[in-house]
Amino acid sequence: MAYELIASEIDKNKTRFIERLREAVEIPSVSAEAAYRNEVFRMTDWTQANMEKLGIKCRQIENGIEDRPDGSKLRLPPILFGHLGEDKSKKTLLVYGHLDVQPADIHDGWNTEPFKLIEIDGKLFGRGSSDDKGPVIAWLNAIETMQALNIEIPVNIKFVFEGMEESGSTGLDEILEQHKEEFLADVDWTCISDNYWLGKEKPCLTYGLRGLCYYAVEISAPKQDLHSGVYGGTIYEPMNDLVWILSRLTDLKGNILVDGINELVAPLTEDELKLYDQIEFDVEAYKQDVGVKTLTVDDKKKVLMNRWRYPTLSIHGIEGAFHGPGAKTVIPAKVVGKLSIRIVPNMEPEQTDALVVAFLNKLWKERGSPNKFRAIPFHSGRPWVADFNHPHYQAGARALEKVYGVKPDFTREGGSIPVTLTFQNLTGKSVMLLPIGACDDMAHSQNEKINVFNYIEGTKALAAYLLELAHI
Amino acid sequence: MAYELIASEIDKNKTRFIERLREAVEIPSVSAEAAYRNEVFRMTDWTQANMEKLGIKCRQIENGIEDRPDGSKLRLPPILFGHLGEDKSKKTLLVYGHLDVQPADIHDGWNTEPFKLIEIDGKLFGRGSSDDKGPVIAWLNAIETMQALNIEIPVNIKFVFEGMEESGSTGLDEILEQHKEEFLADVDWTCISDNYWLGKEKPCLTYGLRGLCYYAVEISAPKQDLHSGVYGGTIYEPMNDLVWILSRLTDLKGNILVDGINELVAPLTEDELKLYDQIEFDVEAYKQDVGVKTLTVDDKKKVLMNRWRYPTLSIHGIEGAFHGPGAKTVIPAKVVGKLSIRIVPNMEPEQTDALVVAFLNKLWKERGSPNKFRAIPFHSGRPWVADFNHPHYQAGARALEKVYGVKPDFTREGGSIPVTLTFQNLTGKSVMLLPIGACDDMAHSQNEKINVFNYIEGTKALAAYLLELAHI
Ligand SMILES: [Zn+2]
Ligand SMILES: [Zn+2]
Ligand SMILES: [Zn+2]
Ligand SMILES: [Zn+2]
Incomplete structure (x- = not known):
């Protein structure tokens, strides 16, 4: 019953949640460009203010000075730590996200102003809408909704939000290492929403990176x-x-x-092989997206295995x-x-x-x-692979099925998200990637967007996941 | 006897000839840079004035407008035609040279001001000193000397001096083609002094280009x-x-x-093979200049043949x-x-x-x-190869032996000088490359120079060559 209440409340607040994302997209927090560096600080402060409204205790960890390739020096954005709930009887979830975005210029082929959130046909265009401001704000929306409905969040939540992810996460590993015995000591699971569904329709949980x-x-x-x-x-x-x-x-x-x-x-295990059977992946659409007629392998499973x-x-x-x-x-x-x-x-x-x-x-x-x-x-x-049979993944899968009415695919990705391995090494606990955006969100490219559907259902998915964590 | 008189007169005028080269080097006639384009016109006028003092009839052939890569337009320097002697009983020599130079900037690693002529240890440093102002002025020095001594020049001489050689000789082929039946109609031989000796000591005549x-x-x-x-x-x-x-x-x-x-x-002919025997070429010095320990072939003849x-x-x-x-x-x-x-x-x-x-x-x-x-x-x-047994080459060889006391090498070069082929095609007559500079003159590089020895003996060589043309 709790989930249904939450879902309906999220639907009611759809417009307000989109306005919240709009505010964030309008802060051009490009970490790579010196001229925008102040905006990353502004984005960090904006996020902290929104977190504090929810009672999340925040602190900014200084990240020192960056030596720029041109010889100049630039202050690095602080890492934003947050902490909601200190109930010793509850387990603790760590949430990671990033507040900076890729560069964007309307002259590069954007159809709309990149630092405005423009809704067209159910799509919210704007830099960072999907990578990674949408997911970060979806966490806050989910928590706000549960608090508004007086539904208890069954876990303590810690947050690590950084502002240099698109520029190599400068300083992050060192700061996390320094807080291993303190802030990270009691983490039971880590959840990161900073990647994408394999397709446009079906949700997934990602358990491996090359x-x-x-x-x-x-x-x-x-x-x-x-x-x-x-x-x-x-x-x-x-x-x-x-x-x-x-x-x-x-x-x-x-x-x-x-x-x-x-x-x-x-070696390929039986267990792993079975996963590939169920995965929804359209080889023809993939070829068309890439623009080639022939792949080196043509069977769906082989294509995915070669990538992952x-x-x-x-x-x-x-x-x-x-x-x-x-x-x-x-x-x-x-x-x-x-x-x-x-x-x-x-x-x-x-x-x-x-x-x-x-x-x-x-x-x-x-x-x-x-x-x-x-x-x-x-x-x-190093590559990263998690145990997709871990109860943490099962909880994630139940949450996604509740929201989308379908069992999620268990996917890997061919690229790297180095912080994943950092969290796994420092906490020694299960790390899971829970994406909410679709494969065609165009992160890092012109005309980045998040679908209204993905943003709103994603907010529900994160709330459902929080609820499911009670049952591990 | 005529040659000895000329040689001694040239030695007497050494300082004056160096001053003439100095004047030319001080005109920064860089054809590639729009900012210097006017200097190419100045250099053309300077050359014409010096030619007219010798009674050479000059005319400047308009070369139209250049479309620059940046979209702007720039007037092209005219081609300078000259004509000395109209004696129907004499044969006619065509001389080609270029008045423009490569770009040069003291900050690129020049030890001296590139557009000043600076003498150090018998070397005259300065942009264009060797490529190709030195050789062009050596022709004028040679003619002036013969005139001063009342020694008859046994041939009519025509001159083609251009100002765009370092920028692809824009327009030259078209203008020469247009003057094929007129200015070029009675040419019996062409001589070009715009390449280099194979080494630093021994003169050569060049009969082939790839x-x-x-x-x-x-x-x-x-x-x-x-x-x-x-x-x-x-x-x-x-x-x-x-x-x-x-x-x-x-x-x-x-x-x-x-x-x-x-x-x-x-196929390699016996005749050609014999040439290679005599050529003075130090494979070890070549390796050292290039900076490698091993060549694909190690025998002198094979090295030269592979290059030529x-x-x-x-x-x-x-x-x-x-x-x-x-x-x-x-x-x-x-x-x-x-x-x-x-x-x-x-x-x-x-x-x-x-x-x-x-x-x-x-x-x-x-x-x-x-x-x-x-x-x-x-x-x-196309590649270009001339008949090195032609009387024209024999005349050139006799002239060089007279000046340097040694039979010249017959060389080819591995690169291209396209105008060589143009003259051969338009005149249908023998074209010869008669370099006066040494292999280490650093044309196109920092610290371009011509040795005083090469400049002065080169002036003698051109005069000796003019004398020898009487005997063909
Ligand atoms: Zn991201
Ligand atoms: Zn990204
Ligand atoms: Zn040249
Ligand atoms: Zn040159």
Whole structure:
């Protein structure tokens, strides 16, 4: 009965909740651009004020000074901690979200002013509407609704809202680490709403993300770039070596040829395989979205597994070679190939780096070029996979079924959300991604939006999830 | 006896000739930069005034208006035609040179003001000192000296001096074509002094230049760049296809694998082979200049032949991929590989294009990728080779031996000087390159210089050459 009351109350407050999101979108809290940095502080204060109205105790944790690429210094937005309820008999949920947004400019192809919330055909357009202001405010809407109806929130809730997520979450890990024994000590579960449904209709819970290992392959010889007319024919050209090396890392279909990599991948379990059967995913629509007629695999399960649970290798480009339009007849003296591998359990970055560097060195020996060669591991991030059979996920699934009338898909994603792993490591507890936006919300792109349906039903979903946490 | 008189008179006038070059270098006639365009006009007028003092009849041929890349319009410098002697009983020499220079800025690493002529240790530093103001003025010095000594110049001389050479010789070919039946009709030989000795000590005559065929290999698939985390593992990535294709065009040593290309190359004749024996060329110094320990071929003859008389293929870079420093995890949607082949006799650009495009298409078929593929010939220029046994070259060789006491090397160059081919085609007569500068003059680079020795002995060489033309 509690849920039905809440759902109906949320519907009644729809207009007010949209107005609340409008206020937030009108604060252009772009973390990447120095000119907007003050707006991230404003957005943090605005959020704190809205949280305090709900009785959430807030504090801003100073995050120090950022050294900008141009040599200037800029104050970093504080991390906003919040705390609702201190009932020792209740368990504690940690909620994470981010208050900053991607840059946006109407001249980049936006159909509406990016920092206004414009409703068209049930869609609320505006930067941050879906990533991640909509979800953050949905939490506040859900709590406000339960308080208004005097429905007890069955858990204590802690909040971590940051303002630098779109710029690499500068300082966040350090601050969380410092508060591991304090603020984070009693957390029982973490819930993050900062990703997307697999499609446009069916909700999901996300239990896995791939990690990343990035590499540079540097080949050099002459002291400086050479004129191909004057020197061509006598020099071992580094570009020729580089394309030879890069062409030997994958086969036509992208299968990784690096010795030992595929052997590291965790075997597919029966349990996991079953999940894929039920997942709603339209391969044809996917192809159409991407704009290709053929995929390297064509069966729904294989497409999803290749995106989520198998490693993939991509060549991103070459530094140091001619890259402009038109024609230039240079022999580049030093070229650096950039590639990365999306890693999955049980690939550890250290293992992966060792295998990749060994393979690249083996190839180089086989090549027999007299040029200088270096295989350089750049940075890496571990993959994350949670136990989707954990009661926490079951509670999430029950909540979503209640709201949407359908069992959610259990999904993974191919990219990374590093903070997920941070929370899992620091709390040692279950972390769950509970997205409320649809796959076509265009986060990071022009014309970002959240559907009114997703925003309002998402608010219900978060409330339903809070209720379900009572039963774990 | 005539030569000895001339040589001694030139030595006496050394200071004055250097002052003349100084005046020219102080006119910053940079053709590429709009702000300096007026200086190219000034340099043209300065040259005309100096020519007219010698009785050379001059006229400036209007060259119209240039559409600049930024959309603005700029008047092109006129082509300066000159004519000395109209004796029907004499043959006619055509002399080409250019009055414009490369850009130069002291902040780019010049040790001296680029638009001042500064003498240090027998070297005259300054932009254009060697490319090509020194050689142009050496012609005038030589003529002035012969006139002062009342030594008859045994040929009529025509001059073509342009002001856009460093910017692609805009308009020159059209103007020369228009004057084919008139100004160019009675030309018997063409001499160009706008290249360099092979080394620092020994003079040379240059009888060949390679041509160029430039290609783009375009591979595309998705509508737009993709996130490698989200899409990696399902897409046939265009970069993977491109490095595969590019890696199959040459072997380790740069030998071209394109079917049919090597069969087009003119066979090496006994005569030509003999030339290489005598050429003074230090392979070790070449390696050191380039900064490599190993060349694809190590014998002097092979090094020179690979630079001059065999085709070579270079991969210049990739457009559309990530090319910056740092790490970016993009799957580029459309990538364009850029490559070129330096072509030699008897490769015709049309034949070469057909073979390259057919080979690329064959490779693509073999690859079996579903992506979109286009092999695009960009632009091309024919190679040029003259008959080094022609009496014109023998006259040049005798002149150089007289001045330097050593038989000159007969060289080719690996790059292109397109106007060479234009003169050969329009006059149908022998064209010869007679450089006076040393290999380390740093044309187009910081700290361009001409040695006092090269400038003064070069003036003698041009006079000796004029005398020798009487004996053909
Ligand atoms: Zn986000
Ligand atoms: Zn984002
Ligand atoms: Zn030149
Ligand atoms: Zn030049």
